[in-house]
Amino acid sequence: MSVLSSSSNLDLAPDIVVVGAGLIGLAIALELHDRGAAVTVIEHGRSLSEASTAAAGMLAVEDPYNRPELRLLSRLSAERYPTFLRRIEELSGIAVPFQTEATVQYLADGATMRLAEHSLDPRQLAPALLAAVKTTSIRLLEETRIATVEEATHGVDIRLTSAVVIASRAIIYAAGAWTAEVMAGLHGDAVAIAPRKGQMLRVRLPAALALREVHRSEQVYIVPRTRGPQAGTALIGATVEDTGFDTTVRTEDLGGLRALAAELLPEFESETDAPLVESWAGLRPATPDFLPILGACTRTGQFIASGHYRNGILQAPATALVIADLLEGKAPTVDISAFSPGRFSSRGEHRIRPIQ
């Protein structure tokens, strides 16, 4: 049954509410808006300020170290990316180019394979997407917290801490690494999403190296920026750490990443040849099986679109399609049974065990 509308014309009121203005949340908001829904996005901080702009931006569709269950969703998303970027450009006037069009994948046995994959700069995508959203009727509420979510005949009533109540057909939790915290605060339920820290550095490209493609092993990736303000530099990432919401960057960890990168391309070993430009850490939303959680909770009108772990930039456009299809009562074009909200528990769709 559709929570958007009982007819083919979408009902413009009440709202659909998306929680989280990261790339996943805003991609969902834009897709729902384009299908005719009135959308409000509620963000407890600032839009696109966490994993969405900490990521390297690889669209790593064919990474052999990805879980195979991700392949179809990833391919759908990669196919959808040109349309997604065109829509953003149409609204914002800002073109977001692909930075690379190939990846050299290093395998454990020492062999390499060349993959036809793209990357983009999330720090170019973020301002373009935000500008695009701001040209639409999507209502974006930053620095805003939800106090309660209660079932109502039309779906849910969402009461903000300011006491404003938004009558909504549905609420979609897309708050990345904060999804569990948000849902636990509202319902007391344990949701199996936890932060996984990734430290990363950006260095100037060594003069002797005209790098045009991503180089990636299971342990490290080197992602060159070829266009825009970061052109002539490369990102080296990333650590995977279970340290809660900590985003400290440690010099010794950056040194470890540089050493791993130098195993692929020795030109990156020297800090003189490839000087540090900046470093940072972001928080990936991880589930126990490293697959996203996409779908309806047992609570009426409540959905989860989170847990994209290391592939959130890649999977945003397909996630938006899947969630919009579910809200319209349509079967998504890819099988999402592996991403079910209920898969970690026999006690109900969203009453799922915390990550180990």
Ligand code: GLY
């Ligand atoms: N998207 C790459 C990473 O998580 O490090």
